[in-house]
Amino acid sequence: MTDVVKIYLKKDISSINTFLKTNTNSFSPLVKEITQHILLSGGKRVRPLLTLLCARIQGKTKDSIPLACSLEMIHAASLLHDDILDDSNMRRKNPTAHTIFGNNATILAGDALLARASRIAAEYNNAYIVKLFASAVEDTASGAIDEMYHTGDAELTEKEYYEIIIGKTAKLFEFSCRMGACCENAPIEIEDALGNFGLNIGIAFQLVDDSLDYASSSEDTGKPIGGDLREGKMTLPLILYLQTREKSERKAIKKAFTEKNLSAQMQEEIIYNITHADFTQTTRNTAKQYIEKATQNLNSIADCKEKEILLQIAQYVIARIN
Ligand code: GRG
Numbered sequence: 001m002t003d004v005v006k007i008y009l010k011k012d013i014s015s016i017n018t019f020l021k022t023n024t025n026s027f028s029p030l031v032k033e034i035t036q037h038i039l040l041s042g043g044k045r046v047r048p049l050l051t052l053l054c055a056r057i058q059g060k061t062k063d064s065i066p067l068a069c070s071l072e073m074i075h076a077a078s079l080l081h082d083d084i085l086d087d088s089n090m091r092r093k094n095p096t097a098h099t100i101f102g103n104n105a106t107i108l109a110g111d112a113l114l115a116r117a118s119r120i121a122a123e124y125n126n127a128y129i130v131k132l133f134a135s136a137v138e139d140t141a142s143g144a145i146d147e148m149y150h151t152g153d154a155e156l157t158e159k160e161y162y163e164i165i166i167g168k169t170a171k172l173f174e175f176s177c178r179m180g181a182c183c184e185n186a187p188i189e190i191e192d193a194l195g196n197f198g199l200n201i202g203i204a205f206q207l208v209d210d211s212l213d214y215a216s217s218s219e220d221t222g223k224p225i226g227g228d229l230r231e232g233k234m235t236l237p238l239i240l241y242l243q244t245r246e247k248s249e250r251k252a253i254k255k256a257f258t259e260k261n262l263s264a265q266m267q268e269e270i271i272y273n274i275t276h277a278d279f280t281q282t283t284r285n286t287a288k289q290y291i292e293k294a295t296q297n298l299n300s301i302a303d304c305k306e307k308e309i310l311l312q313i314a315q316y317v318i319a320r321i322n
Helices: 003-024 029-039 046-058 065-085 097-101 103-122 127-149 158-183 188-215 236-243 247-258 264-276 279-300 305-319
Strands: none
Touching (some): 003 046, 029 103, 046 158, 065 127, 065 158, 127 158, 188 279, 188 305, 236 264, 247 264
């Protein structure tokens, strides 16, 4: 990103951080501690920035910071819940909330955060925004359940994989853009163009995430390498690798996933093969194709500073290393 863009976004990130801190201060002590643990621990703020930019493309009549923050709150609640489901100990180089506060309190704090987020969205007095907000939560949760259902499914197809990542990740990106547009009453064609842009960068974002899980050091990601494999998560690098193996080997891996006894040696071998056969790079290249689609989605939007920054965010999504 250029320095001009960084300076533009720095101001917004600072406003987002201030709102999140101030707003969560009013929770009861334990909910406040848990929600601030996740919200104030250095997230990239991609989703709320998309909301702000998509609102400003259309106009500047409303304060879109609270709405943008409601999307970051959905994201944060999903992370609180996700780390419990995955039994993850580290996020953003910090211990996860449930390892400090326990599962029960963390689940309920996530629920409180979701409820707070929906209240903030409702305060715009726009039923369509509330409908989009509800769809974002529903799609994210449904995608996560689909993913859970297919844990260890060594026969998962690429089509099924895309359905999962669209639900668990890309839809929230889509709705972050749509809700920004709606905040300024954008015509449906503009909302759709921005929504499709969000959907495509969301798919690319998850593809890069899935590639980084195999290819990036935990120094960069703050998470241990190969975590998805250990959890039996079927992501594109693993699906591409399995496509090159005999059915008997796929069956053996599926059995090991089901019995939760994928040996350390097997894990190392799979990770080695995936990185050395460049399935991580193929996954990144696929992400690039989605970024190209996203770029085209903005063709119908008139040139302006916000559009330029959205295009730079799209490039950042495929360049990122954490
Ligand atoms: C509470 C809405 C809700 C859902 C619960 C567990 C669950 C259902 C959903 C999990 C969805 C999930 C965690 C998808 C992964 C999305 C993803 C790529 C997260 C990482 O996003 P970044 O890199 O994180 O933007 P930072 O740390 O920058 O905020």
